[in-house]
């Protein structure tokens with residue numbers, strides 16, 4: 072086989088896009104035939120198997136990527152199993168001369184990548200890895216002493232001081248397809264969609280996974296929401312955030328594309344900075360994951376290992392998971408999560424604080440539920456943010472800052488609109504009643520729509536949490 076006919080294998084992972092994809096770009100520019108491959112590896116050896124909502128997203132995102140590759144003259148090969156072995160198999164069987172991929176950041180994934188690289192090199196292929204999911208590699212943003220930051224603000228200042236990130240790359244207009252026969256699985260056979268029961272109707276009503284859907288959401292955000300972002304991002308009913316988190320998680324859009332599009336937007340500089348700061352948190356969380364590979368299971372501040380968590384009562388946990396705690400903002404958030412696979416950031420903080428501080432359940436219990444139910448479940452952001460709320464993480468909220476879900480609702484959802492959307496039992500009440508239904512005698516009537524009394528006394532449980540914290544500190 073002539074050098075130029077030995078194909079380039081592009082191993083897609085958390086970069087399910089054709090634009091601004093340096094690995095695909097390199098393969099296209101090499102002039103070689105392109106074999107695009109995705110391997111579903113749910114062995115658990117390389118990191119956490121995806122949760123249910125993420126699997127639903129992945130199915131649709133892979134379908135979109137395949138269609139996009141077909142339009143350009145290639146297609147997406149699907150495999151199931153140990154990803155390093157499957158990719159090495161594709162390299163060997165096709166006689167590939169090049170293997171390209173974007174970097175991943177879980178410890179297990181890196182080890183797997185090392186195995187795949189060794190196998191591909193042994194088979195005679197060149198290998199290249201690209202930075203595509205993050206603006207900077209973890210460990211690259213350092214303080215004056217060459218150390219990692221443990222506090223976000225100086226981290227973000229140092230990140231921005233590095234200058235604008237590189238410009239996004241255009242999608243290849245056409246790809247040279249690989250004519251050779253090579254085994255592939257059917258998308259449906261990967262078993263990513265829920266069947267018995269199929270709980271995904273709400274996700275389907277809410278989202279359009281895939282690169283096109285992501286760019287559509289971005290353009291809509293820039294046109295209608297970004298201008299209100301700085302003032303409105305904490306108001307769950309305002310819906311002014313980008314909702315690009317699942318697309319960033321699966322790499323349907325890159326942080327480079329987002330950064331540059333937002334910088335070009337015709338809004339005041341402080342609004343742009345506010346949004347880019349949130350992207351900065353994502354970078355910070357990945358830096359933390361790099362420094363603490365067990366971020367989802369081990370406290371960053373090991374002093375929290377001694378925290379006296381309460382025993383989990385399955386009924387109480389189910390009430391939290393299903394939005395039946397009798398605390399309206401908490402229930403609204405948990406129902407939004409169950410129905411759409413996403414929850415507003417402010418409400419994520421409130422529901423997490425309620426679980427950790429009012430119920431005094433270990434943050435890992437909540438982290439696991441979010442992992443399974445969020446379409447944007449992210450190994451860095453989810454674990455880091457749960458630890459942030461718990462107080463055990465980096466630059467975390469102090470433990471003694473216990474969110475009062477009623478006051479949070481009154482402040483950030485003053486008319487109770489968000490509550491009314493997700494807790495229809497309270498829709499007929501005025502704002503005060505929506506936040507504190509227990510103060511409205513009619514909600515206690517047998518004929519009124521059923522809404523439970525709070526499962527926990529907010530004031531007493533807050534005090535118990537603070538006492539427990541004091542005990543931990545000794």
Ligand SMILES: Cc1cc2nc3c(=O)[nH]c(=O)nc-3n(C[C@H](O)[C@H](O)[C@H](O)COP(=O)(O)OP(=O)(O)OC[C@H]3O[C@@H](n4cnc5c(N)ncnc54)[C@H](O)[C@@H]3O)c2cc1C
Nearest residue numbers: 312313314315316349350352353416419448449452453456
């Ligand atoms: C308990 C808890 C769990 C969370 N779990 C996840 C998770 O699994 N995946 C996830 O992407 N985010 C998580 N977040 C962070 C945040 O809530 C979401 O990123 C955000 O709500 C996504 O909505 P958006 O895309 O509209 O955000 P925007 O406000 O439009 O922000 C743009 C992007 O910046 C990033 N971002 C925004 N806020 C944060 C933040 N606080 N920390 C890190 N990155 C941020 C996200 O990638 C987001 O898409 C969690 C927060 C909490 C408190």
